[in-house]
Amino acid sequence: MRLSRVTSATLxxxxxxxxxxxxxxxxxxxxxxxRKAGSVYPILARLEEAGWVESSWESEERDERGPxxxxxxxxxxxxxxxxxxxxxxxGAVRQRTGKTAPARSPGPVAEPVFLRGVAR
Amino acid sequence: xxxxxxxxxxxxxxxxxxxxxxxxxxxxxARYLLRWxxxxxxxxxxxxxxxxEWLADLxxxxxxxxxxxxxCGVVVRSVPRxxxxxxxxxxxxxxxxxLPGRIMNAIDAQLAGSAxxxxxxxxxxxxxxxxxxxxxxIDLLQGDALVRRVARHAGNWMPPPGTWKQAGEQIRYxxxxxxxxxMARLDTIIVTxxxxxxxxxxxxxxxxxxxxxxxVGITSVLAAPLYARGMLLGAMSLVRSNLTSRTEPNYAxxxxxxxxxxxxxxxxxIDKRDTRPRTSTRRRRPLHRTRYILALARGPATPEDLSxxxxxxxxxxxxxxxxxxxxxxxxx
Numbered sequence: 001m002r003l004s005r006v007t008s009a010t011l012x013x014x015x016x017x018x019x020x021x022x023x024x025x026x027x028x029x030x031x032x033x034x035r036k037a038g039s040v041y042p043i044l045a046r047l048e049e050a051g052w053v054e055s056s057w058e059s060e061e062r063d064e065r066g067p068x069x070x071x072x073x074x075x076x077x078x079x080x081x082x083x084x085x086x087x088x089x090x091g092a093v094r095q096r097t098g099k100t101a102p103a104r105s106p107g108p109v110a111e112p113v114f115l116r117g118v119a120r
Numbered sequence: 121x122x123x124x125x126x127x128x129x130x131x132x133x134x135x136x137x138x139x140x141x142x143x144x145x146x147x148x149x150a151r152y153l154l155r156w157x158x159x160x161x162x163x164x165x166x167x168x169x170x171x172x173e174w175l176a177d178l179x180x181x182x183x184x185x186x187x188x189x190x191x192c193g194v195v196v197r198s199v200p201r202x203x204x205x206x207x208x209x210x211x212x213x214x215x216x217x218x219l220p221g222r223i224m225n226a227i228d229a230q231l232a233g234s235a236x237x238x239x240x241x242x243x244x245x246x247x248x249x250x251x252x253x254x255x256x257x258i259d260l261l262q263g264d265a266l267v268r269r270v271a272r273h274a275g276n277w278m279p280p281p282g283t284w285k286q287a288g289e290q291i292r293y294x295x296x297x298x299x300x301x302x303m304a305r306l307d308t309i310i311v312t313x314x315x316x317x318x319x320x321x322x323x324x325x326x327x328x329x330x331x332x333x334x335x336v337g338i339t340s341v342l343a344a345p346l347y348a349r350g351m352l353l354g355a356m357s358l359v360r361s362n363l364t365s366r367t368e369p370n371y372a373x374x375x376x377x378x379x380x381x382x383x384x385x386x387x388x389x390i391d392k393r394d395t396r397p398r399t400s401t402r403r404r405r406p407l408h409r410t411r412y413i414l415a416l417a418r419g420p421a422t423p424e425d426l427s428x429x430x431x432x433x434x435x436x437x438x439x440x441x442x443x444x445x446x447x448x449x450x451x452x
Contacts (some may be wrong), residue, residue, distance in 0.1 A: 012410055027177035027190075032219070037177065037190060038197030051312030056305060058176070065129045067176035070169070076321045077313050 005046075009035055011089055013043045014082040017053065017074050025058075025069040044072055052078030146184035150191035154178060157195040162206040165377065170202065198230040223252060227382055231384070231389040240264030240393075241270045242388060250274035252375075253358035254336070259299065260346070260354035265290050269354075274363045283332040285325070287418040294323040299355045306352070308383070310376045339369040342376060344383035348391035356383045 016022060016032035026044060030037040047053040054075045058068040074082055158171035174194055181187050230243045245256040249272045258270035268285045285291045293300035298309045311322065322341075324330035340360045346353040358379055360369055 025177060025180075026173060027180055036193050036197060038193035038195075041174075041194065041198040042201035042205065045202055049205070051310065051372060053372070054310065056307045066179060067172045069176040070173040075310070075312065077311070077315070 006041075006085065006089070009033070009039055010043050010047075011086060013047070014041055014052075014074075014086060017047075017072060017073075018079075018082065022071070022073070024072050025071075026072070029072060047078070049076075051075060052081055054078075143184035146188040150178060150184075150187040151175060153188075153195050155189040157191075157199040160199050161202045166202070166206050170198075173259070188424065224381065224385075227276060228385060231385055237390060237393045238269065240389065241386070242272070245270045245272035245384075248272075248358060248382075250364050252378075253342075254361045254363040255286070255357075255359040257357045257359075258346075258354065258386070259291055259356075261352065266292065266354060277363055279332050280328075283326075283328040291325060293325060296321070296323045297325065298322050298341055298343040299357050302345045302354060302357075303355050306345050306347055308342065308344040308376050308380045310371055312341055312370050312372070314338045323368070333361075340371040342371050342379045344379045346383055346387040348384075348387040351391065353387050353390050356386060378450075 012033040012035055013029060016029045019032055021028075023082060024032075026041055027037050029044065031038040033040060042056070048055055052075060053072050055070050055072045057070060154174040155171055158167045158174060161167050161170060174191075178187055178190060181190050226247045227244050230240055230247065233243075235243070245258065248256045254274040256270065256272045257268060259266045260269050261267075268287055268289050268291050271284065271287050273279070293303075298311055302309045308311050324333065338359055338361045341357065342359075343355060343357040345355055356379070358371075360366065360371065362369075369398060
């Protein structure tokens with residue numbers, strides 16, 4: 001399903017979702033994307049509605065009590081669509097795994113390790 | 121001089137107290153803001169979801185003032201946009217409001233009836249097909265084996281023998297299949313757009329099964345675990361294909377919410393109607409998903425297993441989640 005609106009923040013969030021991290025929750029995605037958390041949740045909701053992103057609650061078997069985190073990951077078909085979109089808009093996928101994401105500068109493009117060798 | 125000393129002592133005592141108080145107040149205010157903001161989104165399920173999600177993320181933020189800034193940011197930036205997204209009239213809000221509302225009412229009426237469980241499940245499938253799906257499957261665990269109880273298709277279409285499992289037949293989903301994933305994750309799986317590429321990511325139970333899937337042109341899939349009182353009972357899957365012509369051939373996130381609710385209601389009904397003697401004194405074992413997967417991987421049950429309807433589901437790992445505070449609890 002196509003996204004109704006693709007902003008630069010949407011692209012940042014998609015890049016953050018491509019991080020090889022299985023426990024990506026809203027706040028972490030916002031940090032990796034270099035965006036305010038408040039602006040990331042609606043983007044995640046739109047991506048989820050479009051079927052690009054899947055989300056699930058943190059396991060009940062965790063040690064700590066309290067509210068559960070909501071983990072986000074790209075759906076299988078969302079991953080392919082996100083890669084195509086990023087390639088179209090930005091030329092390639094940049095890795096966003098750092099604690100503080102770099103500014104949106106056209107620096108050297110680093111392909112995520114988990115995508116290396118994957119046929120495009 | 122005495123006044124100065126008194127002032128200094130008061131200052132030395134009061135300032136740390138005030139700072140501490142301000143920190144506590146900021147944390148409490150942040151939580152209050154997030155709960156209030158979540159409640160403003162609209163639909164109760166979304167409000168509950170975002171409240172818990174935001175409160176969990178809040179816990180990961182160091183510093184009281186930073187927490188408050190985060191909460192303000194969420195309330196200012198997220199709430200209006202999410203409210204607009206879920207407001208009545210938007211696609212997301214329209215789905216649970218009209219068609220799914222009617223479906224849920226009809227299903228709940230069936231589940232509340234006194235018919236045999238097999239007939240009840242059949243009726244549930246008839247409500248969903250073809251209105252909401254072209255194919256509906258309900259598989260229930262019997263011992264370690266998964267047995268198909270319902271296989272309903274649109275337009276009286278029937279799969280060729282030996283391809284898709286019929287009611288009464290045992291089915292074994294391979295690792296990675298959407299139903300297997302739903303049961304392993306205890307979460308609903310959505311495949312929005314089932315293309316050739318996507319299909320490769322979900323291994324079929326058999327080559328014949330895959331051939332039929334291609335023949336009918338599967339477009340989208342929803343698979344939900346049937347899970348009640350800490351027990352996994354089976355799985356329910358809805359499939360759209362080219363059997364009927366639809367304006368929307370793909371399931372969306374809202375549809376996932378709907379089938380999750382339906383699966384919950386169905387599971388509760390199955391659990392209630394289960395008249396087999398319960399070993400109430402037996403302590404339920406914690407669920408380890410790997411153990412469940414291993415149980416499935418042990419292979420098909422023997423005919424002897426299937427002929428013992430009284431065989432308890434104890435062979436399947438089960439767990440009792442235990443009390444967990446909900447959003448709004450003071451423990452948070």
